[in-house]
Amino acid sequence: MKQTPPKPRKAAKHRPAKFWPVMGFATLAGMRSMSAPAFLSHYLSKQPHSGLAGSRLRFLQKPFTAGLLKVLAAGEMVGDKLPNAPNRTDPPVLLGRLLSGALVGAAWYRSRHGSAIGGGLLGGVAAVAATFVSYALRTGISKQSGVPVALVGVGEDATVVAGGTALLRAQKSAPVGRAL
Template identity: 55%
Template sequence: MQKYFWQTVGLGALAGFRSITAPALLSNNLSKFHTRGLAKSPLRLLQKPWVAAGLKMMAAGEMVGDKLPAAPDRTAPPVLAGRALSGALVGATLYKVNHDSVLKGALLGGAVAVAATYGSLFLRKKSTAESGLPSSVVGGFEDILVIGAGLALSKGTALGSPAGRAL
């Protein structure tokens, strides 16, 4: 399997937990490692520092909003669609950077995001019930997991740079 396949799976899963975090991490890395693979593509906007900064701010807002009592259920159709689109965006971008099928990347990222959405909901409910902690506290631990996994996923790599290809 190609490195970008596993990056797509990892970031797609993160999109299922927190929809904006995955594109924020990818955009942050792409803003440092400009690739020719995105030239003349609308996806090249993810390489812009202002896009990376905006996505990071949105990700922080999402993490705060997730703890509010009025936060919508992550499996509500519009929310689930957003998570699927986030995973699809990450997958399409990684596959485009690596000169592979954008559609294949989008389908993989979107499917993993949907699966991770249901998996994360199960884990959140189970953890809340078994620990006796409020859901917002468990959500805080979920945020730590997402940030830690995202940083580990991209640590020491030029996430978004072509695997085995020259920039």
């Protein structure tokens, strides 16, 4: 009996990842609102994407924006430890985290030629969820261990920096959609 060779597979079409990176950036936004835009802007300033050309979100690709957002993120990490720092679940602070998540979600999706609205909705919802989860973890760890909340916050900062760094390293520049 003669065996027929297997049919060749069709080459998979390259589709840049959108969903999981937004979940990662939005989680950062829920933990530290300025960290997510700072990490994303750093990435986009080094690897501009054509999906943002002509978009209002293209400012995130500018090195000046990346530098400014890094300063703001560092300031937030310091301010978070102050005794008069507002609770992250207070409505104005929560709104800031929601907007931060929406910004990174919209920019990431748009940079990948996707829907900025869809990415913004995903990022905003995920950032709010991450806000409540990270708050519960931070206060729970503090209560269980007896370690002051501010000191647990230092560990949270380290998690944000390590997570953001890992998230950026995981991104590969795709020749399709990349600005020249």
